[in-house]
Amino acid sequence: MDCYVYYRVSPQHAKAAHQAVMQLFALAAARFGVVGRIQSRADASANEVASAAADPGANDAPGMQTWMERYDDVGPAFVTALPELVAEAGLASLVDGERHVECFVDLPPPLPPCA
Template sequence: MDCYVYYRVSGAHADAARLAVTQLFALTATRFGVVGRLQRRADASSNDIANDSATWMERYDDVGPAFVPALAQMATECGVAALADGGRHVECFVDIPSSPHPCA
């Protein structure tokens, strides 16, 4: 399962949020052996521009079911949750198995 976590960060909190995410990634690596990736939305939304914010995404690949609730706790522990304007939104996806009947 792969998890994607997106949220907005105000320009005023960007440095603090980056530090908090660095701490979060250290926790996920230590506690679960999971290395996270941090991304920023490539095209700023009109809402982001109006509010001097950016949409950030954390990405975690190949995680187990216990990771998701623990991630919320670790985000609170590191302060990331408090710096996310409007909260953190988590979505998890699994691979679709290959079709047993490929096109001819």
């Protein structure tokens, strides 16, 4: 199973959040043998500025970043433990809003056509 976790980070918390993610990855590796990747939304500046202009009351202030953690080939125990690891790494308090966790499994290959 592959898990993707996305969330928002404000510019003032970006440096501390990045350090916390590195601590999270160290905990994940030490306890579960899981390697994580961190990414940020590629089209962040255009979309987020437009979104803030369209709805000034929204939680999408200019400069807000969308980050994505990616964990490949993990088990259910890792997914269950992830919130605790996030809290232990100090990341939970640096995220603006909720962390959204989505996990996916590979589909089996299609069956060959009948002869």
